Each structure stands twice: as structure tokens, then as C-alpha cells.
Amino acid sequence: MLARGLSELQLEEDIDVTGAKPEEGADAPAPAVPEAAPEDDTSKKPKPAPKKSSQPSRHKAGNSKGTRVCAACGQKKPESEFALNQRVDMSCKRFLDNIYKQAKAQGPQALEWFAETKADPAKCKKMIESYGAAYKTWCSTGKQGKVKWSLVQYKETLEAETGVQLSENQQLMWERQAVLFSQSIAGGAYTEEEAQAKWDSLSAKVKEGTVISDLKGPAKKPLRIAITREDMVYNFNKIAKKRSLEFQDKAQKKMDEAGIQKQLKRVMSNHDSVGGSALPQSSEEMAQLMVSGGAGAAFDAANIQVGDVRNLLPEEMDVDAKGEANDEDKEKPAVDDEESGDDDKKRPKWFDKDRAINTAQRFLLAQEKKLKETYDQRVEGLTSHLEHIRGLDAEDRGHYKGEEKIATVRLQFLQALDGKASDLSDLIESFTSTASPTKGVGAGSLGTDDGGSLAAVVALGNAPPCSQFKELQIFEMLFMCKDELLSCETADEIAECKKSFAKLKAPILDLLASAQAVLNDIKKVHKLLKTEKAKAGPATSKPTKQDAAAPKFAIFEDGFKLGSPANAVTEETFKDMSWDEPAIITLANGTIANIFSAQVKLALGQLKKLFKTASQARAEVAMDMSVVQAISKELQSKLDGKGRFYVGNADAIQTSSKDLTTLLHRNLLTTSYAIAASNTTFATEKMCLPSFRFAAEGVRQVVLLPYSKVLEYLASQPDNTSLKFIDAPSKHAVTQWLRFCSVEKLQGLLGAGCKFFTATVNPSEILYVPGGFVFAEQTKDCSFGIKSPLLVHTEATKAFFEKMKAAEGEGVGDQSKFADGFLQATAPRDSKEQHPAAEQAAG
Known part of the structure; x- marks a missing residue:
């Protein structure tokens, strides 16, 4: 070096x-003193030489x-x-x-x-x-x-090194990989039986810790063992520069507790993992530890921390034969004598047991009283609010659906705190298991008739009530902990008793905080409903003006009396559904949860935010194709083959021209919709397409009528002989007839042989609108959901779109072209003529 x-x-x-x-x-x-300047320049007298020392x-x-x-x-x-x-x-x-x-x-x-x-x-x-x-x-x-x-000690060194290095390279292999390697030339050219026996021998040593292994292999066989692939010899020359920066401090003798804590802060500063004594003792343990974290993360699992800082103190002084201390501090006897004198003056303080226990009991009693008061308030608040919610009508109760479910679970835990320990343990165990006790039961009990949100119907109430619910103990255990103070003998025992009391109290406080959070949510919903009713108050206080400005539509009141209810379809009877008549489809909770995935909920949530500031009463936003594909995957197998979803593959639509295919693609896209509360609509679906309307939130009343039958009835009237089919004047006449309908008009329509249907659409239900139907729709509250057009082939649908294809007149536009493309896309074909991507279009 x-x-x-x-x-x-x-x-x-x-x-x-x-x-x-x-x-x-x-x-x-140099001279001892500086030479002085000459006093006279004319003097030529030489100066004596200075003496040499x-x-x-x-x-x-x-x-x-x-x-x-x-x-x-x-x-x-x-x-x-x-x-x-x-x-x-x-x-x-x-x-x-x-x-x-x-x-x-x-x-x-x-x-x-x-x-x-x-x-x-x-x-x-x-x-x-x-x-x-x-x-x-x-x-x-x-x-x-x-x-x-x-x-600061700063050293910079230069090292030059030459030598020979032997390297044994190992690779972590799973069973099949290791067996194949052992059969190769590099692995020893074993037979398959010998290679398998070698693996079995190594895997048996894993529990002994004599081989390096991990569990990061394939899911079926995750065990991997380090297998030697090669032994390499390296001849090397090496030159390296090193630089180190060290801070040093001298340990003090006879440190008190404050000094030790101060030293601990300095020792622990800027240290993440320090201390050799915590390292594994054997090289095998070191090797196993190094590979356990994976490449680039060696020793992460060790969690090595510095030990007791008292180990940093110097050892006891050595004493020589004369009895003198061999220590550097022996030069300062005065200081040592002074310190020893101070130590002699210190006397152990007497422990006043009675006063200490009395003070601790008074402290714990105050804590217990405050905790019990808070507990009683939360139980009373949850009980009263739940009774109030359950006494509301179905429409108002639907607004509290999620809060009611969450509050019920947390009240159940609070009541268990004041009961038996076994009941609380069973309750905790039921929520600790993978399947929550409210799953299946809670979802089934939360029917969709009262208009609750889909999230409350499917998922809420299945999670634990608080983060520390596993540590909850009944109040009796808390009281027993307080009584243990009487048996304490030292101050340390009293302190430990206080810690035990605080440890038992912490989970209860956590549960009380979560109960208060639910109470706040219920109060927010109550305040919101109260505000909405207050806003609606002035409008309902003047019934005469309200009747003049916003007339009641007889189509809903009288139509529900005279019309036929839409067909009720379940998941089991899906394939028997009539595609020519409207239907209300009710699916299982699991199927609905798969349809309304996290991506769908996120899209609907964004639409909610945008719709709050919108000025129009209705809005639609195109959904991602992956949503349509997920819906198609969930429902397509349940259909009977007459209807299918369009999943966004335009190339799979067989038409006579690219323009027709593009026109169909643009109008068949699935969208998310939002409709304002108390809104009334008289219209047809876009291009009169058959469609599924998946309701996520809100309740709607719908009256559906076949467009062709209504138009024929109107054309038979003396004043409407000029009506055609799908042109703008004809559409306007049909929608206006619905708007200003009466009992007599509805009875006349029924007398002409036109059957119409009524339906109340609740959250998590699907409304099927057949092709060529006109509808009147009225919302009770703000409604959100998904609309997915369908490719349906029935005789009634075919007849309607053939009329639409031949339609002429004002405002027909692309409707006749679209009808032509729809008929081509839904026409049955032989399997040999079937487009290769048709199955993909069908989902």
C-alpha cells in the first residue's frame, strides 16, 4: 500500500x-539581526564579519x-x-x-x-x-x-494487487431445470434417474440449512436450489483507489443514564443497519441470507440494528500487582475522588407504595370512566340512527344503504365488548377468515328495490371495523387489569400495569373512532337530503303555478295502470327471453359485481364529477373497449344466439362497403350515461337499436311502445294522414303524442291492437329495449349506468329495419344507410361464408 x-x-x-x-x-x-544601513556613503572602512555560531x-x-x-x-x-x-x-x-x-x-x-x-x-x-x-x-x-x-479523519490510499482467484458459480434452479442440467455434459451427464435422485438428495437437505435455496420458482414447484455450474480460475492484476471518511468520539467513563441516551443518539445517527454481533455466525447462514433478498438487495431480511449502547463503554480498569489502576485517568485522582464522593452521597429513594398505588388507581379510574362514557355515546348514537333509517320509506332509506350496512357491523362489535369473551372471539375469528360472515347473507338481504347504490348492495360490511380489531378485549378484562395495581410491589410493576391498561384500551379507542366516522357519514347524508328537500320546498308550496309550468304526464300514471309489466328475466331464464318484448333482467350478485368492475366504477365516478357542473339533463360518454369485452365475456354465453355484443372490432362486421362498416362501428359503441333527477324523456334509442341498459344508481319509470304500431295508430287519425315512417315530422308526432297522452288515447291505442309495456328500473337491474321501440322515461333521482347496443336477429327486428332502410323524407339522413348495414351485419350466414373474425365481434 x-x-x-x-x-x-x-x-x-x-x-x-x-x-x-x-x-x-x-x-x-542568516545573520542574527538585520544589517543596518551605512551611516556615511563616503566611508570605505570594512565591517567586521559576523560571528558564526x-x-x-x-x-x-x-x-x-x-x-x-x-x-x-x-x-x-x-x-x-x-x-x-x-x-x-x-x-x-x-x-x-x-x-x-x-x-x-x-x-x-x-x-x-x-x-x-x-x-x-x-x-x-x-x-x-x-x-x-x-x-x-x-x-x-x-x-x-x-x-x-x-x-475529520481523511485518508486516501492506492492499492495494487495481483493474484489468482478461484470462483465457483452457482445458479438457483427449480426441479425440472436442475434435472435437465444434470443430464447435460456440463452437469455430469447423469441419467434421468440419477439426476432425479441427486435433486431429491439436495431437496432433503433444505430443512437442515446446508444448501442455499429459495421459493421463487414456478407456482407448482417453487423450490429452487443453488446448483454449481462451473469452477473458474481468474488471473488478475488490480489497482484501486480508496477513500474513507470517519468521525471518531472518545467513550466517557462512568456515564449516567442521560449520558448513555445522548451517546445512543450519536451512535445511531445516519445508521441504517450496523453491528457485527447481529450477523449470522456460520458461512452457510451468511450465504443463505445473501440470496434471500435477491440480486441487489442482499441482507435486506437481516434487519441488523445496533445493540445495547452500554457495550460501547470501556471495560473495567486493570489493576497491577501494586494495586494501582492501569488506566489513563489515574493521572486525575482529584476528579475521581470528587466523583466517588458524589456517589457516596447518593442514597436509594424510599418507595411510598400506598401513595403510588392510590395515584395510579385514580389515574386509571379516570381513564376508564372517560372510555365508558364515550362507549355509551357511540352505542346510543348508532342505535338511534339505525332505528331512524329503518323507519324511513324505501326511497329515502336507499340513500343510507351503505351507511346502514357499515354501522350495523360496527355496532355489533361495540355490543360484543360488553358481553362474553367467547362471543367477541367468535366475531373476531369470523372477520379474520377469508370469507366474511356477511358475504352472501348481507348481499342477499340488501335487495335492490329500495334504490341503494350498487357498491352497498354487493361489497360493503365485509371488511373489519378497525385496524386493531384482532386485539379487542371485553371491558371486564380492562377492569381486571386495573385491579392488578393492588398486587404491585415496585414502581416498575405499577408502570407495567399502566402499560397493560393502555395496550388493552388502544383497540377499543380505535373501534370507537371508526364508529364515530360512520355517525359523521350518516349525518352528512341526512344534511344533504334535508338541503335538497328545502330547495324543493318553494316549488311544491305553489301547486297552481307548478301545474301550469310543469304538467304531470298521464303516460306514467295511467300507462302503469293499463300497460303490461315488462318480462321478468333471471340468470337462469336468460336463454328463454323474448327478444321482441322489453324485459327487466336480474342477475346474481357475483355476475353484477364482475360487470361493474373497478374500471367501470372509476369511469362512472368521473362522469359523476363532470355531470355535477353540466347544464344539460342527459349525458353519454364512450366507454373503453375493454369494458365491453368484459361484459361480453360475462353474458354472451348466457344468450341464446339471437343477440350478441359488439366488442369494437370493425373488421368483423360484414357489410357491402367500408362506409357502412364505419357507420355501424360509430353507432354501436357502448357508453356510460347520466340522467338528472326528476327528468322526463320521450324518444327512441339511437338509430332505434336494441340495447341493454345496465343501471348502477337511481330509480327510473319507463313506458315502452312499439314505434311502428303507434305510428300506424296516429296515421289512422284524420289529421295525420301525411305521416311517413322515420322522418323528422313522424318522429315528432309520435313523441308529442306520448307527451300529451291521456287515458282515452291509451285505451284507443290498446283497442287498435297495440300492446305496450311498463317497468320500474332499480339499481343493479338491466332494462332490455327491443329494436324499434319508443319510450317515455321519468327519473326519481340522478341515474347512472351503461348502455350497450346489441346485434339482434329476429323477424320483428328485421321487419322494422327493412322499413327503416326504405324510409324517405325530411331528416332521414344516415338512418336508411345504417338500417341497410345493420341488416347485412345481422343476416345469418353459412359457416363457410362466415367472416373469420365474426366470433370475435360476437364476444
């Missing part, structure tokens, strides 16, 4: 022992100007600033003395560094400049405290 300072050129001028420069060197030593004076000036170069800072300074027989000026000497004291206090290594740095002119100059800057700062602040400068 070579010290870097020895290989560098010395840029500073060397100083000899006399303090003179080399050019003024030892051959001609055996050793020149080192403290005298080395030139005629009376200045000398400081060996520490390298600056020329007047002779008067130098101390007697010193090579450095007085300020630098003071700096060096202070640094020396710090080095001495920090130990032999610091002294060695100080001597090395002082001997190197360049390093010494930098050290003096650093300390001088700190000294100036100290002076500028009024010399408060001490100079803020610490000793």
Missing part, C-alpha cells in the same frame, strides 16, 4: 530546520526584510508574529494546538492523522485554512460558545 502523499510533487517550498529557504541554506546561515537561531528572520514564511499556512509574515524557536506564526500555532487537543481527545488514530497532515505542507495549509474560516465565523458572532469545527 502506497501513501498518496509520497507520490505527489511538493508544490510548496521546503523549509529546513533553521526556518530558512534552501537558496539561503545551511552554507550561508555552532547552530543558527531558528527564530530570526531569514532575509533582510525581517519576514519569514510560516511552515503551516505558507504565508510571509513579520518576524514579530513568530514565537520563539517556532516555524509557524503564533495564530497558526494556536490553531494547531486546538486541533491537537481535539485529536488527542479522539484517540490514537486521530493523533496519527494529525501528525501525518501536519507533516504534509499542502494538507496542513488546507487544515489551517479550514479552522481559520471557522474561527473567523466564531469571532463575527461575538465569540459565543465554542468554535464550530470538528476533526
Whole structure:
């Protein structure tokens, strides 16, 4: 190892022992005093030569100007600033003395560094400049405290190395990989039976810890074992530079508890994992630990921390044969005697047991009383709010669906705290298991008739009530812990009893906080509903003006009396559904949860935020194709083959032209919809397409009528003989007839042989709208969901779109072209003529 300072050129001028420069060197030593100027220029009298001494004076000036170069800072300074027989000026000497004291206090290594740095002119100059800057700062602040400068040991070394290195390279292999390797030339050319036997032998040693292994292999066989692949010999030459930065502190003797804590903070500062005593003892344990974290994360699992800081204290003093202490501190007997005298004066403090127990009991009693009061308030609040919610009608209760479910579970836990320990343990165990006790039961009991949100119907109430629910204990255990104070004998036992009480109380406080959070949620919903009703108050207070501005539509009140309910379809009867009549489809909770995935909920949540600031009463936003594909995957197998979803693959639509395919693609996209509360709509679906409407939130009343039948009935009236089919005037006439319908008109429509349907759509239900139907829709509250158009082939659908294809008149536009493309896309084809991507379009 070579010290870097020895290989560098010395840029500073060397100083000899006399303090003179080399050019003024030892051959001609400097005079003791500066030469005086001649008094008379005309005098030619020679002056006597100065006397030569055996050793020149080192403290005298080395030139005629009376200045000398400081060996520490390298600056020329007047002779008067130098101390007697010193090579450095007085300020630098003071700096060096202070640094020396710090080095001495920090130990032999610091002294060695100080001597090395002082001997190197360049390093010494930098050290003096650093300390001088700190000294100036100290002076500028009024010399408060001490100079803020610490000793830093800085070493830079250069290493050159040559040698031979043997490397055994191992690879972590799972069973099949290891067997195949053993059969290869590099692995030993074993037979398959021998290779398998070798693996079995190694795997048997895993539990013994004699082989390196992990469990990061394939899912079926995760065990991997380190297998030697090769033994390599490396001949190398190596040169490297090293640099280290160390802070050192001298341990103090006879430290009190405060000193130990102070030392602990310093030792632990800027340390993530320190301490060799916590490392595994054997090389096998070290190797296993290194690979357990994976490449780049060695020893992460070790969690090595520094041990007891008292281990840093010096050992007991050695005593020689004479009985004297062999310690550096024996030079200070006065200080030791003084400290020992202080120790003798200390006496153990008497423990007043009765007063200590009384104080602790009073403290715990206050804590217990406060906890019980809070508990009673939460139980009373949850009970009263739940009774109030259950007394509401179905529509208002639907707004509290999620809060009711969560509050029920948390009230159940609160009541268990005041019961038997076995009941609480069973309750905790039921929520600790993978399947929550409310799953299946809770979802089934939360019907969709009352208009609750889908999230409350499917998922809420299945999670634990608080983070520390596993540590919950009944109140009786808390009271017993308080009574244990009477058996305490020492202050430490009383402190431990208090800690046990706090440990039992913490989970209860956590549960009470979660109960308060639910109460706050219920109050928010109550306040919101109260505000909405207050806003609606002025409008309902003047019924005459309301009737004039917003007439009630008879189509809903009378239509629900005269119309036929939409077909009720379940998941089991899906394939028997009639595609020519409207239907309300009710699916299982699991199927609905898969349809309304996290991605769908996120999209609907974003639509909610946008719709709050929207001015229109209805809005639709295109959904991602992955949503449609997920819905198709969930439901397509349940259909009977007459209807199918469009999953966004335009190439799979078979039409006579690319324009028709593009037109169909644009109108068949699945969208998310939002409809304002108390909104009424009279219209047809876009392009009169058959579609599924998946309801996520809100309740709607819908009356559905076949468009062709209504138009025929209107055309039979004397004033409407000019009506065509799908043109703008005809559509307007049909929707206006619905808007201003009456009982007599509905009865006349029924008498003409037109059957119409009614339905109330609740959350998590699907409304099927057949192709060619017109509808009147009225929302009770803000409604959100998904609309997915379908490709349906039935005789009634085919007949409607054939009429639409031949339609003419004002505003027909692309409707006739779309009808042509729809008929081509839904027309049945032979399997040989089937487009290769048709199955993908069908989902």
C-alpha cells in the first residue's frame, strides 16, 4: 500500500530546520539581526564579519526584510508574529494546538492523522485554512460558545494487487431445470434417474440449512436450489483507489443514564443497519441470507440494528500487582475522588407504595370512566340512527344503504365488548377468515328495490371495523387489569400495569373512532337530503303555478295502470327471453359485481364529477373497449344466439362497403350515461337499436311502445294522414303524442291492437329495449349506468329495419344507410361464408 502523499510533487517550498529557504541554506546561515544601513556613503572602512555560531537561531528572520514564511499556512509574515524557536506564526500555532487537543481527545488514530497532515505542507495549509474560516465565523458572532469545527479523519490510499482467484458459480434452479442440467455434459451427464435422485438428495437437505435455496420458482414447484455450474480460475492484476471518511468520539467513563441516551443518539445517527454481533455466525447462514433478498438487495431480511449502547463503554480498569489502576485517568485522582464522593452521597429513594398505588388507581379510574362514557355515546348514537333509517320509506332509506350496512357491523362489535369473551372471539375469528360472515347473507338481504347504490348492495360490511380489531378485549378484562395495581410491589410493576391498561384500551379507542366516522357519514347524508328537500320546498308550496309550468304526464300514471309489466328475466331464464318484448333482467350478485368492475366504477365516478357542473339533463360518454369485452365475456354465453355484443372490432362486421362498416362501428359503441333527477324523456334509442341498459344508481319509470304500431295508430287519425315512417315530422308526432297522452288515447291505442309495456328500473337491474321501440322515461333521482347496443336477429327486428332502410323524407339522413348495414351485419350466414373474425365481434 502506497501513501498518496509520497507520490505527489511538493508544490510548496521546503523549509529546513533553521526556518530558512534552501537558496539561503545551511552554507550561508542568516545573520542574527538585520544589517543596518551605512551611516556615511563616503566611508570605505570594512565591517567586521559576523560571528558564526555552532547552530543558527531558528527564530530570526531569514532575509533582510525581517519576514519569514510560516511552515503551516505558507504565508510571509513579520518576524514579530513568530514565537520563539517556532516555524509557524503564533495564530497558526494556536490553531494547531486546538486541533491537537481535539485529536488527542479522539484517540490514537486521530493523533496519527494529525501528525501525518501536519507533516504534509499542502494538507496542513488546507487544515489551517479550514479552522481559520471557522474561527473567523466564531469571532463575527461575538465569540459565543465554542468554535464550530470538528476533526475529520481523511485518508486516501492506492492499492495494487495481483493474484489468482478461484470462483465457483452457482445458479438457483427449480426441479425440472436442475434435472435437465444434470443430464447435460456440463452437469455430469447423469441419467434421468440419477439426476432425479441427486435433486431429491439436495431437496432433503433444505430443512437442515446446508444448501442455499429459495421459493421463487414456478407456482407448482417453487423450490429452487443453488446448483454449481462451473469452477473458474481468474488471473488478475488490480489497482484501486480508496477513500474513507470517519468521525471518531472518545467513550466517557462512568456515564449516567442521560449520558448513555445522548451517546445512543450519536451512535445511531445516519445508521441504517450496523453491528457485527447481529450477523449470522456460520458461512452457510451468511450465504443463505445473501440470496434471500435477491440480486441487489442482499441482507435486506437481516434487519441488523445496533445493540445495547452500554457495550460501547470501556471495560473495567486493570489493576497491577501494586494495586494501582492501569488506566489513563489515574493521572486525575482529584476528579475521581470528587466523583466517588458524589456517589457516596447518593442514597436509594424510599418507595411510598400506598401513595403510588392510590395515584395510579385514580389515574386509571379516570381513564376508564372517560372510555365508558364515550362507549355509551357511540352505542346510543348508532342505535338511534339505525332505528331512524329503518323507519324511513324505501326511497329515502336507499340513500343510507351503505351507511346502514357499515354501522350495523360496527355496532355489533361495540355490543360484543360488553358481553362474553367467547362471543367477541367468535366475531373476531369470523372477520379474520377469508370469507366474511356477511358475504352472501348481507348481499342477499340488501335487495335492490329500495334504490341503494350498487357498491352497498354487493361489497360493503365485509371488511373489519378497525385496524386493531384482532386485539379487542371485553371491558371486564380492562377492569381486571386495573385491579392488578393492588398486587404491585415496585414502581416498575405499577408502570407495567399502566402499560397493560393502555395496550388493552388502544383497540377499543380505535373501534370507537371508526364508529364515530360512520355517525359523521350518516349525518352528512341526512344534511344533504334535508338541503335538497328545502330547495324543493318553494316549488311544491305553489301547486297552481307548478301545474301550469310543469304538467304531470298521464303516460306514467295511467300507462302503469293499463300497460303490461315488462318480462321478468333471471340468470337462469336468460336463454328463454323474448327478444321482441322489453324485459327487466336480474342477475346474481357475483355476475353484477364482475360487470361493474373497478374500471367501470372509476369511469362512472368521473362522469359523476363532470355531470355535477353540466347544464344539460342527459349525458353519454364512450366507454373503453375493454369494458365491453368484459361484459361480453360475462353474458354472451348466457344468450341464446339471437343477440350478441359488439366488442369494437370493425373488421368483423360484414357489410357491402367500408362506409357502412364505419357507420355501424360509430353507432354501436357502448357508453356510460347520466340522467338528472326528476327528468322526463320521450324518444327512441339511437338509430332505434336494441340495447341493454345496465343501471348502477337511481330509480327510473319507463313506458315502452312499439314505434311502428303507434305510428300506424296516429296515421289512422284524420289529421295525420301525411305521416311517413322515420322522418323528422313522424318522429315528432309520435313523441308529442306520448307527451300529451291521456287515458282515452291509451285505451284507443290498446283497442287498435297495440300492446305496450311498463317497468320500474332499480339499481343493479338491466332494462332490455327491443329494436324499434319508443319510450317515455321519468327519473326519481340522478341515474347512472351503461348502455350497450346489441346485434339482434329476429323477424320483428328485421321487419322494422327493412322499413327503416326504405324510409324517405325530411331528416332521414344516415338512418336508411345504417338500417341497410345493420341488416347485412345481422343476416345469418353459412359457416363457410362466415367472416373469420365474426366470433370475435360476437364476444
